[in-house]
Amino acid sequence: MNKGNGIVPGSFRDPSGFLFTEGGVLYRQVNRQYRDNYDALVESGLLEQLTGEGFLVRHDVADIPAPVPETAYLVIRPERVPFISYPYEWSFSQLKDAALATLRVQNAALERGLVLKDASAYNIQFAGGRPVLIDTLSFEAYEEGRPWVAYRQFCQHFLAPLALAALADIRLMQLLRVYIDGVPLDLAAALLPFRSRLRFGLLTHLHLHARSEKHYEVKSVDAMEIRGVTRNALLGLIGSLEKTVTKLRWKAAGTEWAEYYEETNYSSDAMERKKSLVSDYLGRVKPGVVWDLGANTGVFSRIAAEGGALTVSMDNDPACVERNYLDSLECGYGNILPLLVDLANPSPGTGWRNREREPLLSRGPADVALALALVHHLAISNNVPFTKLAGFFSDLCRHLVIEFVPKSDSQVRRLLLSREDVFGEYDREHFEAAFEERFALEAKDEIPGTGRTLYLMRKKEE
Amino acid sequence: MRQRILNGVGRSFLLALSVFRLTSVAYIGAGTGSLIIQVVLASMLGAAVVTRIYWQRIKEFFSRNKEEDSAHGE
Incomplete structure (x- = not known):
C-alpha cells in the first residue's frame, strides 16, 4: 500500500484517471475524457445501487487540487480497503x-x-x-x-x-x-x-x-x-x-494441513491454554492489524478477529485457505482475510517495473504477527537459520507472538524422519539468543504437556 | 475444413454487423478472435434468452386464459 505522496505505481493503464496519495490519504483523479461516463454512473443511480449493495467501494468528491489539473475533471476520495490482496x-x-x-x-x-x-x-x-x-x-x-x-x-x-x-x-x-x-x-x-x-x-x-x-x-x-x-x-x-x-467446484480436502487440528497430538487442555495465552498476549498489545502466519484453517485468527483486529490469515496450503475463507464467511468473521502465502517465497513485486503489484512485505508492517507452530517448518523444512528468521519477522511486524517447538516434539521428529539432522543449533537457547538481537521479550510461557514455549516480543527500535 | 467454417462465420458476421464506429475509448485490447467468437456465442445465447422470454409469455397467456375460464365456470 502506498503510504507516502504521489501517484500509485499500479495505476497508469486506464486513461480515465489514476490513484494518488496525499498526506497518507488515497485519492483518485477522474480525467475530463471520462467525465460523461462518471456523470452517467452517478445520474443513472448505478453508483448508489452498487455502493448500497456493497459491490462497489464508496467515495466522496474531494475538495483538493488535482495533481494533473490540465486533464482533471474532479478528484474523489475512495474508502480505503483495509488490506490489498491479489x-x-x-x-x-x-x-x-x-x-x-x-x-x-x-x-x-x-x-x-x-x-x-x-x-x-x-x-x-x-x-x-x-x-x-x-x-x-x-x-x-x-x-x-x-x-x-x-x-x-x-x-x-x-x-x-x-x-x-x-x-x-x-x-x-x-x-x-x-x-x-x-x-x-x-x-x-x-x-x-x-x-x-x-x-x-x-x-x-x-x-x-x-x-x-x-x-x-x-x-x-x-x-x-x-x-x-x-x-x-x-x-x-x-x-x-x-x-x-x-x-465450477473444488473440494478442500486431502492436502497436507487441512486435517491438522484433527490429527495433531495437542490435548484439548493444552490447546485451551495456548488459546488463552494468545488471547492474553493480544489483549496486552490491542493490535489494529494482525498477520497470522501459517494460520492453517484460522483457529487463532479468530481469537485476533474477536478482539477487533483486521486479521490477515496466511497459509501455503490451498485447502486450509479455502476452509478458512468458507468458515469465516459462514461464521460472520468479516475481519478475517485468508490468503495463500508461502512464507519461504512470499508474493514478489510484479508487473511494470516490479511495482504494479506490491510484494507482501511492503504491505506491512502488522501490529502483531502470530507465528504459532511455524518456526520448525521454516527452520527445518526450509533450512532458514534463527538469525534470518528473526530478521524476517522484524521486517513484517511490531510485536511478535511466537511458539518455539523443540526437537523432541512429534511434529519436529516427523520433519526429521525423511532427512539428515543438520540442525545442531535448533534448540531454545539458540532461538532466544537470535531473537533477542531484534526483539525485546515481553512475556514467556510454557504450554503445559507439550514441551513448547510461547513468547510475546516487541521489536527493538533500530 | 474447420478453418474454413471459422473464416466463413467470422466474415459473414463482420459484413453483416459492421454498422458504425466506436465512439468510446477501449483501453484494453479485446482481441479480434475473442470479439468474433463473442458475437457468435452471444447471438446463440441471446436467441435462447429471447426464446425463454416468449415461451414464458405464451405460458402466462394460456394459464391466464385457464384461470379466466375456471373463474367463469364458478
Missing part, C-alpha cells in the same frame, strides 16, 4: 466469488445503460469478507450492438484459472502470478483435461475462444468495427458465464 493469493472460492461479483456488477450496469469496460481480477478486493469492485472508473455508457470489450479479460482473469483449479490442479491458480493479465486461453485449453470440452460453458468460453483467438491472430480485421451483440445477446453471454463459473 488473485494469486486467493483461494478457489475467493476467486470464484470475485468472478460472480464482477458479473453481478456487469448485469446491474447493463440494467442502467452502462457496461464494465474492464473485468480485471485486480479491480476486486475483499472488504468485510466480501468481494468489492474498487475501480470507480470501470464503467462506460453501453452502446447497443457493441460486444463486451472485457469478455476476454474476464475469461483470462477468472474463468481460465477457476477451470484449471477445478478440473486439472488447484496449484495452477498460481499461473496468475506469472501472467499479470490472466491465464492465456490457449495455455488453459492445453492444460485442461478432455472432459472440460464436455461442458458447454468451458467448450465455448475457453476452448473455442482460444481457437478463435489463434485463428484471427494474424488476420487484418478492424476489431473496432465489430458489432452485432444486442442487449439480450449480451445478457445471454453474461448469464452463460455466470452459470459456467457457478458450476
